Amino acid sequence: MHPVLFHIGSILVPSYGVMAAAGVLLGLATAQQSARAAGVSAAHVWNLCVVALCAAIAAERLLLVGANWAVLRRHPAWTLGLGMVHHPLLAGAGAAAGLAVAWWYAHRYRMPLAATADALAAPLALGLTFEQLGALLAGSGYGLAAGAHLKWAVTYRDPQAALWSGTPLGVPVHPVQAYAALGYFLLAALLFAWLPRERRRGDVAGIFLLGAGTAIYLTEIWRDPEGRGVVLHGALDGPQMAAVLMVVAGAAVLWERRSQRG
Numbered sequence: 001m002h003p004v005l006f007h008i009g010s011i012l013v014p015s016y017g018v019m020a021a022a023g024v025l026l027g028l029a030t031a032q033q034s035a036r037a038a039g040v041s042a043a044h045v046w047n048l049c050v051v052a053l054c055a056a057i058a059a060e061r062l063l064l065v066g067a068n069w070a071v072l073r074r075h076p077a078w079t080l081g082l083g084m085v086h087h088p089l090l091a092g093a094g095a096a097a098g099l100a101v102a103w104w105y106a107h108r109y110r111m112p113l114a115a116t117a118d119a120l121a122a123p124l125a126l127g128l129t130f131e132q133l134g135a136l137l138a139g140s141g142y143g144l145a146a147g148a149h150l151k152w153a154v155t156y157r158d159p160q161a162a163l164w165s166g167t168p169l170g171v172p173v174h175p176v177q178a179y180a181a182l183g184y185f186l187l188a189a190l191l192f193a194w195l196p197r198e199r200r201r202g203d204v205a206g207i208f209l210l211g212a213g214t215a216i217y218l219t220e221i222w223r224d225p226e227g228r229g230v231v232l233h234g235a236l237d238g239p240q241m242a243a244v245l246m247v248v249a250g251a252a253v254l255w256e257r258r259s260q261r262g
Helices: 015-038 042-067 069-074 076-081 088-108 113-138 159-165 176-194 203-222 238-261
Strands: 004-008 011-014
Touching (some): 004 015, 011 015, 015 042, 042 088, 042 113, 088 113, 088 238, 113 176, 113 203
Antiparallel strands (some): 004 011
8 A cells, every 4th residue: 555645855745644634624624514503603613623633632742752752862853753653542542632622622612512522423433534544545553464365455565554553564454444434434424414304412422422333343353453452351452442332322322312302
């Protein structure tokens, strides 16, 4: 695949960064429409997304600095060039920081939490679609080795993929990032179609938690387990445990909505 999208002189422009940025921009744009459909201030949703994104990036960057502190103490200037990499631990830290700041902003400006979550669900699923496509190009979060019979297997040969993500070279692997991207895209399409029709606040957010959790859990089956953590003596990895919690939370939200309707 293509971990480097193009060169500008000696500067490498990584595919993952470009695709992730495209997903963020598209998510911000579509959030304006979904905010109106959910009955939430589009301006407040825009500001919430920006501050949450900044918090997520800052948390990931600080975690990288902490993990590489021994080297950066000897070479402080390297901090400016510290790359953002695709890793479940970084993603978890960024998601936690972004969620905390988003909750604070919504509470500070008295935004209805359920309706705000509904407005953000579909754009978030769309942004994750592009993030996984970027991971596919970069070789990040690569899949398990696939047999020769798997016609849609991908083989990475660019040394940058091995250097940046530890991707095995010359080995056909499951394009698990494409599996995840397809799941997120279908979820986004469902949520965009459902949002104008729903009458109970929180339903769309609950469906997002169920759908995204299911997509994460299933696609982890075909991901290489290296660096993804071990839970319950290997029965689950870290992302799968998070996926189970998402499904439980989504079911709880929908059950609460159903009880309120009753």
